[in-house]
Amino acid sequence: MSTSPTKPEPGSTTPTTKTPSAVTKAVSVATKIPPGNCFKGIVTVDVGPEGTSFMVHRDLLVFYSDYFRGAFNSSFKEAVECKLKLPDERVDVFSIFNKFIYTRQLFDEDVDPTWQLLIEVWLFGDKHIVPALQNEVMDTLIAKNAKLKIIPAAQLQTIYDNTLHGSPLRRIVVDWVTYKSEMQRSLKSEKTDLNWPHEALVDLAIGLGSKKAEKLGGYVMPADKLARCYYHVHNEGESCP
Template sequence: MSSTAGLSTSSHTNSVNRNPNKFSRTRSKAASVLSKRPTHECFGSIVTVEVGPEKRSFAIHKDLLCFYSDYFRAAFNGSFKEAAEGKISLPDCDAKIFYIFNGFLYTRELCSEAGKTGLELSSTTLSELWVFGDVHLVPALQNLAIDCLIGRIQTLGSLLNTKIPYIYRRTVAGSPLRRMAVDWEVCSPSVTEDNLSCWPRIGLIELAIALSSKQAEHRSFRTLLQSRGKCYYHVHSEGEHC
C-alpha cells in the first residue's frame, strides 16, 4: 500500500470540471454494510480527488473508492475524462467532510481532523456526512452516519433544529434522514413553537401526517426504533442488510 494513500496533501494542479449530473444512478453495487470488506485487490492503483475551492488533494486507492461508492465507480471506470486522467474535482464539497469520508474508506470509522469520533461528532457534521453519502452514492457511510446521529440525539435528548432547513434542502421526500428527523420530533416529549419555527412548510406537513398516524405504544423514539428495527433508516444495496 502506498504511504500516500488515504492522506491529504497540498496540490495546485488544475481541477477537472465535472457536471454533477453526468454520473447517473444505476443499480447499486456499492457495499452498504460494514461487514462486507474490501479485498486486497482494492489496494492497487491510486487516483486523486481535489476537494473544495482550495483544491485540497486526497490520494486514494481507486478500487477502494469504487467499492464503497457507485458515483466514483462510474467516474473512474467509465468513458469520462476523470477515468483517463485518474483525477476528479469536487469544488462544492467541504474538505473537512471529505477528510472524514477518506478515513472511513480505510478504517470504516468516522474521525474528524480534530480527533473526534463517532458520537463525539456534531449533529451538523453527521448530517453533512449523510448528505455527502447520498450525493456520492456511499450507502455504508450514510448508514454509519445516521446510526451515530441517532445515538447522539438519544444521548443528548435533542436534534439540532438549526439543521432541519439544511436537511430539507439537501434531501428528497421520503429520504431516511428526513424520516428520522420527523420521527424524532413526533416522539419528542415537548413539541414547542420554538422547536417548530425552523421547519419548512413541507416538513410541517410531514410532521402533521406523522402525528396523525402516531401509534399510542410509540411514546418515545426509543420504542419506535425497537419496533422498526435498525435497518429502517438505512440505505442498502440489493441483497444486503444489517
C-alpha cells in the same frame, strides 16, 4: 443532494447520479472488508475551491461509491487522467469519508462530532452514492440522540434543501420529533422557533396524525422504527449483521 438518474450529455464528464431507491453496486454494510485488489492504482481527488489533493486507491473508491465507479470505470476524462475535481465539497467532510473507506470508522474515539458535521457527511454519502457511509453516520446520529436526548431541529432546513421525499435523514428527524419530543410544551412556548421548511411541517403533520393514542406522551419510538436497518440505505434483501 440526490437527483434523478440522468444520462451524460455527449462529451460530458459528469458521472450519472440516482434516486435513493435505485439499485446500487456500492457496498452498503460498513463491516464488509474490501478485497485486496482494491489497493492498487492511485487517483487524485481535488477537493474544495482551493483544490486540496487527496491520493486515494481508485478501486477502494469504486468499492464504496457508485459515483466514483461512474467517474473512474468509464471513458470520462477523470478515468483517463486518474484525477477528479470536487470543488463544491468540504475538505473536512471528504477527510472523514477518506478515513472511513480505509478504516471503516468515521472518527477517532475522542472526537465528538457536531450534528451539522454528521449531517453534512451523510449528505455527502447521499450525493456520491456511498450507502455504507450513510449507514455508519445514521448509527452515529441515533447514538448521539439516545445519549443527549436532543433533536437537531436547527438542521432541518439543510436536510430538506439537500434530500428528496422519503429520505431516511428526513424520516429519522421527523420521527424523533413525533415520538420523542415534548410537542405540547414546545408548541406552547413563546420561544418556540417554528421556522420549519414547509415539507417538514407536512411530514410532521402526517407523522403526528398516524401516531396511536397510546403512544401520546410516551416519548418512545415504535418497535419497528428501532430495527437496526430501519433508517439505513440498502438494496432489497441486504441488511447489517
